[in-house]
Amino acid sequence: MRLALFITCFNDTLFPETGKSVVRVLRRLGHEVEFPYDQVCCGQMHFNSGYREDAVPLVRSFVDAFEGYDAVVVPSGSCTAMVREYHAVVARQAGGTLPAGVARVAPKVYEFSEFLVDVLGVTDVGAYFPHSVAYHPTCHSLRLLRVGDRPTRLLRAVRGLTLVDLPRADECCGFGGTFAVKNVDTSVAMGGDKVSAALESGAQVLCAGDNSCLTHIGGLISRQHAGIRVLHLADILACTEALPDLQPYGPGLDIASGFAAEQTPAPEVTR
Amino acid sequence: MTTSVRREPTFVGMPPFPEAAHAELANDVQRANLRAATHTIRAKRDAVVAEVPDWELLRRAGEAIKDDVLAGLPGYLERLEVAVRAAGGVVHWARDAAEANTIVVAIARAKGVDEVVKVKSMATEEIELNNALARAGIHAWETDLAQLIVQLGEDLPSHILVPAIHRNRAEIREIFVREMGRFGRPAPERLSDEPGALAAAARRHLREKFLRAKVAVSGGNFAIADTGTVCVVESEGNGRMCLTLPETLITVLGVEKLLPTWSDLEVFLQLLPRSATGERMNPYTSMWTGVTPGDGPQEFHLILLDNGRSDVLADPVGRQALRCIRCSACLNVCPVYERTGGHAYGSVYPGPIGAILTPQLRGIAAHRVDAQTASLPFASSLCGACFDACPVRIDIPEVLVHLRAQLVDGERGPRDRAEEVGMKAVRWAFEKPWRIGFAQHVAGVGGRFARHGVIGRVPLPKRFTGPVSAWFADRDAPAPPAESFRSWYKRTDGGQEE
Ligand code: SF4
Numbered sequence: 001m002r003l004a005l006f007i008t009c010f011n012d013t014l015f016p017e018t019g020k021s022v023v024r025v026l027r028r029l030g031h032e033v034e035f036p037y038d039q040v041c042c043g044q045m046h047f048n049s050g051y052r053e054d055a056v057p058l059v060r061s062f063v064d065a066f067e068g069y070d071a072v073v074v075p076s077g078s079c080t081a082m083v084r085e086y087h088a089v090v091a092r093q094a095g096g097t098l099p100a101g102v103a104r105v106a107p108k109v110y111e112f113s114e115f116l117v118d119v120l121g122v123t124d125v126g127a128y129f130p131h132s133v134a135y136h137p138t139c140h141s142l143r144l145l146r147v148g149d150r151p152t153r154l155l156r157a158v159r160g161l162t163l164v165d166l167p168r169a170d171e172c173c174g175f176g177g178t179f180a181v182k183n184v185d186t187s188v189a190m191g192g193d194k195v196s197a198a199l200e201s202g203a204q205v206l207c208a209g210d211n212s213c214l215t216h217i218g219g220l221i222s223r224q225h226a227g228i229r230v231l232h233l234a235d236i237l238a239c240t241e242a243l244p245d246l247q248p249y250g251p252g253l254d255i256a257s258g259f260a261a262e263q264t265p266a267p268e269v270t271r
Numbered sequence: 272m273t274t275s276v277r278r279e280p281t282f283v284g285m286p287p288f289p290e291a292a293h294a295e296l297a298n299d300v301q302r303a304n305l306r307a308a309t310h311t312i313r314a315k316r317d318a319v320v321a322e323v324p325d326w327e328l329l330r331r332a333g334e335a336i337k338d339d340v341l342a343g344l345p346g347y348l349e350r351l352e353v354a355v356r357a358a359g360g361v362v363h364w365a366r367d368a369a370e371a372n373t374i375v376v377a378i379a380r381a382k383g384v385d386e387v388v389k390v391k392s393m394a395t396e397e398i399e400l401n402n403a404l405a406r407a408g409i410h411a412w413e414t415d416l417a418q419l420i421v422q423l424g425e426d427l428p429s430h431i432l433v434p435a436i437h438r439n440r441a442e443i444r445e446i447f448v449r450e451m452g453r454f455g456r457p458a459p460e461r462l463s464d465e466p467g468a469l470a471a472a473a474r475r476h477l478r479e480k481f482l483r484a485k486v487a488v489s490g491g492n493f494a495i496a497d498t499g500t501v502c503v504v505e506s507e508g509n510g511r512m513c514l515t516l517p518e519t520l521i522t523v524l525g526v527e528k529l530l531p532t533w534s535d536l537e538v539f540l541q542l543l544p545r546s547a548t549g550e551r552m553n554p555y556t557s558m559w560t561g562v563t564p565g566d567g568p569q570e571f572h573l574i575l576l577d578n579g580r581s582d583v584l585a586d587p588v589g590r591q592a593l594r595c596i597r598c599s600a601c602l603n604v605c606p607v608y609e610r611t612g613g614h615a616y617g618s619v620y621p622g623p624i625g626a627i628l629t630p631q632l633r634g635i636a637a638h639r640v641d642a643q644t645a646s647l648p649f650a651s652s653l654c655g656a657c658f659d660a661c662p663v664r665i666d667i668p669e670v671l672v673h674l675r676a677q678l679v680d681g682e683r684g685p686r687d688r689a690e691e692v693g694m695k696a697v698r699w700a701f702e703k704p705w706r707i708g709f710a711q712h713v714a715g716v717g718g719r720f721a722r723h724g725v726i727g728r729v730p731l732p733k734r735f736t737g738p739v740s741a742w743f744a745d746r747d748a749p750a751p752p753a754e755s756f757r758s759w760y761k762r763t764d765g766g767q768e769e
Contacts, residue, residue, distance in 0.1 A: 007756050009701065013711050014749055016756035023766050035760045040701040046694060048653060048672055050679030054698045061702075143655035172606045176652025181738035183650060185293045188745045189610045190652070219746030222725060 004069040005033045006062075006109070008079045009041035015211045021238035022075050022112060025125050028240075029116075033073060039065040044082040047090060049178050056094045059087050063101035071119055072109045075234050077141030077209045080111040085144055111141065112234055113150040113209060123153045128241045130160035134203035135233075136194070136217070138210040139172050151209055151233055158236065166206075167197045175216035191220045198228050205229045207236055276405040280427055285617030287646035292611040301437045301612050308436050312603045315549025316660070323545070332538045334664040337594035340496075340529050341584060347496040347529045348575065354499025358561020360571040365523075367578050372403035374574055375488060375521055379409050382519055384485050390503060390510040391415030392490025393431060393597055394523045394576055396619040397632075400488065411488065412454075412480045414509040416473050423450040429613030429621060432547055432599040437612050440464040451476050477509060487513040487568070491524045492596065493539060494573075497532045500560040501573065504543060504553050511557050520559075520568035525576050527584075527593040539596060542662035546598040579632035586636050588673040592628045594663040601657035601667060607650060616650065617643050623657035626650050627670040635674060635683050645684035648674035689737055708758070714751035721750030 003026070007019045026033050043058030062083065066072050074080045087106050091098040116122055133155060141147045155163050174180070174190025181187075194217055198206045206221075208214050211232050218230035285291055295301065320326050340347055352362045365371035379387055387404065389395065389411050401411040401422075413422040420435035421428050424446040428434030435443070444464040451458045451472070456479055458472045489510065493502040501522055503510050514520060530536065544553040562571050584590050602608045602622030613621030618629040626647045633644050648671045657667040678684035700706045718724075729743040742748065754762070762768075 012756045013714065014751060016752055016754060016759055019756035020766060035765060037757060038704055040704060040707055050675030051694045052676040052680050054694060058701055139654035143659055172652050172654035174652055179652045181741040183289050184741040184744060185296050186607055186611055189296050190606050215748060219748050222747035223745060
């Protein structure tokens with residue numbers, strides 16, 4: 001199986017650790033993943049903001065970059081949804097050879113948890129993470145991709161990990177791409193409630209499959225010094241007994257582990 | 272009784288959504304009321320929907336029936352007209368709000384009345400009928416409990432089904448005590464805020480109006496093209512009072528409300544109450560066909576209202592909004608609506624459906640729209656909860672994004688030059704992988720100046736009110752790392768040489 005990683009422009013630039021985590025998890029499971037350097041962005045921001053014509057070259061470059069692979073793994077629910085659900089819409093409008101290209105490539109694109117559970121058929125990826133974790137199902141994973149319980153099945157199989165329920169889990173965190181800045185007050189009001197739910201859950205870590213949503217939630221947590229860490233699913237699955245609790249990350253640590261870094265690292269969260 | 276008739280407030284002149292939402296979000300009483308109400312209705316709806324094993328099939332049936340109606344609308348409308356006429360009713364056609372209002376006023380004048388009783392109706396809200404009647408010196412008494420609360424409180428509706436959803440018991444009691452006496456029977460002394468007591472006060476206040484009124488005005492939930500039957504679904508029975516007691520009944524009906532045959536009601540009378548109030552069946556379902564001699568109103572006028580619907584129908588993506596049966600399920604599940612309430616949308620149709628229907632009714636497909644209208648398609652995080660809840664499967668996120676493209680690519684909205692430049696710059700950077708690599712390198716160098724990898728408050732001059740200051744007003748952000756993923760992959764051959 002020729003396997004490619006679509007890192008997404010957001011992770012590439014701001015969360016390289018998540019990409020490294022994906023590579024590590026897949027390597028541990030015996031799969032090498034290629035990184036086609038021609039990849040850039042799925043075009044979601046342009047498409048969702050009304051700049052549909054500007055999304056066309058991005059869709060085209062996506063098809064060019066990933067043509068010929070058997071599967072494409074993406075550590076983002078919303079970028080996967082953009083490719084699978086909406087690239088065809090952009091392509092139809094653009095015409096030419098693009099619709100055919102999208103029809104070939106898009107069905108082979110998988111969100112990370114889908115790829116692990118559906119394509120590789122694993123739920124235990126050999127991870128170790130001795131912390132309590134609440135999982136936030138981001139809207140596009142939940143309602144566009146319908147990843148269902150795949151992420152929580154993966155988390156349940158992690159040794160040492162305690163999965164706790166997130167109250168009102170299916171409510172949107174309020175990120176919504178440009179919504180976060182165009183409707184900043186509403187976005188922050190929604191995010192504030194998500195932070196409250198995370199605190200209510202008692203978890204030490206809030207986990208999701210989208211770093212974009214986590215940047216919003218984590219940004220609020222950081223500003224409020226709320227003392228919860230946000231982490232991408234891949235970053236949890238990358239941890240092992242040999243390299244526990246985020247230490248594999250080296251100098252990038254503060255980025256992935258966020259926002260709690262300003263406080264002195266406390267081994268136990270006292271609440 | 273010729274007291275001057277009180278005009279009602281309207282949504283005209285409301286600010287764009289973000290500005291309106293800013294003010295609404297600060298209303299803590301309303302926030303608590305809405306949170307409680309939406310969460311309660313949501314739970315009830317989920318429970319009764321889960322009971323129906325073929326719910327998804329029902330939704331698909333509802334979608335298919337409505338799509339068939341929309342595809343053959345002219346023919347169905349003519350069938351309806353013939354059937355209503357045959358049953359003794361009068362059919363009027365209204366191109367827009369002004370025409371519809373003129374027809375209603377003319378009928379009321381011909382009857383020599385200075386008051387009408389009203390069944391709660393979105394169509395008459397849309398055309399601002401009450402103010403048209405007020406200008407003609409005719410009182411329009413709202414008889415739906417929640418609509419009465421809004422009317423007495425000189426308030427605006429904030430929900431399709433429960434227009435006073437933003438009010439709590441204490442506020443309602445206060446409105447009743449203060450206002451009822453000015454328009455009829457006053458609230459009893461020492462009125463409590465128990466729901467039963469409030470309902471009893473409304474009942475006594477309305478009863479004399481029901482018994483006196485000669486003319487009633489209603490909307491309609493459904494109209495059957497085959498038989499000419501109009502159907503109104505409600506919970507209180509006040510609607511039925513209006514539909515049966517007065518001598519003359521005027522119904523204002525959006526042209527999209529048609530169903531082909533009587534048996535199509537089977538689908539919609541399951542979909543609507545479960546989606547709307549979380550009930551298996553609504554308490555009152557009234558149906559009438561023209562006039563029945565000696566029974567109920569002896570004169571029936573049906574006004575078929577276009578008011579922008581033909582334009583909506585012309586848009587292949589946007590037209591699905593005409594499937595809407597006004598159940599409010601999309602409002603009740605919407606995380607934006609739950610926090611801002613309905614007034615922020617500046618339209619009689621709030622929430623997700625309002626965000627897609629209002630701009631279309633205001634002509635976004637044909638011409639430039641004002642800033643308030645243009646803000647509505649952006650009043651959503653695209654979370655998709657509305658689509659999942661919608662009983663007729665309106666893909667609201669799809670339409671929102673479609674309208675955004677009309678606003679930006681189609682230049683129907685006010686231009687945002689700064690955003691355009693930003694979007695073009697990002698597109699430019701994304702066109703060649705080396706450009707994104709270069710941008711990441713620059714960002715990474717900048718990121719070294721951040722403390723502990725976190726960017727906190729950004730001290731921007733006041734005139735920079737763009738997305739950056741919006742983000743950092745309440746949120747931190749991670750500093751860009753020194754090395755992007757693509758550089759790491761290249762440097763270490765995908766971690767092999769680490
Ligand atoms: S759009 Fe759908 S969910 Fe919303 S009010 Fe209309 S029918 Fe109900």
